[in-house]
Amino acid sequence: MVILLRKVGMTMSDMSTRLHVKELKRRFSKRKIITVSDFNEFYGEVFGSIKKGTVSWYIYELKNKNVIRNISRGQYVLVDSKDVDDREFIVITMDIIKSSDMDYIEFNNSLTKKVDELNLIISNEYGYNRSYYISQGDEIQIVCDFDENIGNLFMLTLSCLHPFKVRYGMGIGDVGEELKKNSWEMNGPIFWNARDQLMKLKNVKDYDGLIISDSSEIDQVCNNILPIINEMIKKVTDKQWDVVKAELSKISIRETISKIGISKTSYYDRLSGSNLEEIIKAFKAIIRLLRIRRSVN
Numbered sequence: 001m002v003i004l005l006r007k008v009g010m011t012m013s014d015m016s017t018r019l020h021v022k023e024l025k026r027r028f029s030k031r032k033i034i035t036v037s038d039f040n041e042f043y044g045e046v047f048g049s050i051k052k053g054t055v056s057w058y059i060y061e062l063k064n065k066n067v068i069r070n071i072s073r074g075q076y077v078l079v080d081s082k083d084v085d086d087r088e089f090i091v092i093t094m095d096i097i098k099s100s101d102m103d104y105i106e107f108n109n110s111l112t113k114k115v116d117e118l119n120l121i122i123s124n125e126y127g128y129n130r131s132y133y134i135s136q137g138d139e140i141q142i143v144c145d146f147d148e149n150i151g152n153l154f155m156l157t158l159s160c161l162h163p164f165k166v167r168y169g170m171g172i173g174d175v176g177e178e179l180k181k182n183s184w185e186m187n188g189p190i191f192w193n194a195r196d197q198l199m200k201l202k203n204v205k206d207y208d209g210l211i212i213s214d215s216s217e218i219d220q221v222c223n224n225i226l227p228i229i230n231e232m233i234k235k236v237t238d239k240q241w242d243v244v245k246a247e248l249s250k251i252s253i254r255e256t257i258s259k260i261g262i263s264k265t266s267y268y269d270r271l272s273g274s275n276l277e278e279i280i281k282a283f284k285a286i287i288r289l290l291r292i293r294r295s296v297n
Contacts, residue, residue, distance in 0.1 A: 151283025
């Protein structure tokens, strides 16, 4: 692109002027998300008439100049926007399978108790200031930092929900707005995407899930790994789930074996049989893949 600028005698300052960067920043400084339609409208007003292909090239240049960045396909934010958190997040949305077959009051009380316990562990043992919230009676959701502990958080969640089984959708990216305590009150691509993935699995009757980010190629690879993880999860027994929960809740082995009434050898046998270590490693592989996509976007 430097060659092109020299060829036409245009400096980087000239390019900023041509792109009307200052005006664009003023126009969208309070916007959480800027769409392609917004750019078409903006440059249409600036130039009176402009081709969509030219606007696409302008968007490309704005990204190169680090004026804007992608948060999802066809959606952007200003890089220096103070209203947008620059961290990357994950939204985990889960749906309890066959909840309609259970007594409503009994199920609701049980799910509430399980989620309350889960949130307490997340706060006390993992330091997250985010919590799961229930919606529509049988769905739970959390938005939190996309970090190395996601596999632990995911398996902790399943262990606390056991014997309930879940379908899940995970959306990775920027939230595009100020974080709220209850993630169900938030909106935007990362939330829609997680929900869309969950809806694709509405007829699934056992553990299953899908991941979506802003890279379809990376998503495809990740979603080829997830079935392997899900198959391992399906094989975890009731007794193994008890040990998995204790391990991820960071409860001492002495306390756990005393409570469950097993030996230390049995504890480790159950933990090994659950394939928890392999599942966590598989999740870390997915995390690495999803981080790579950000460096090449």
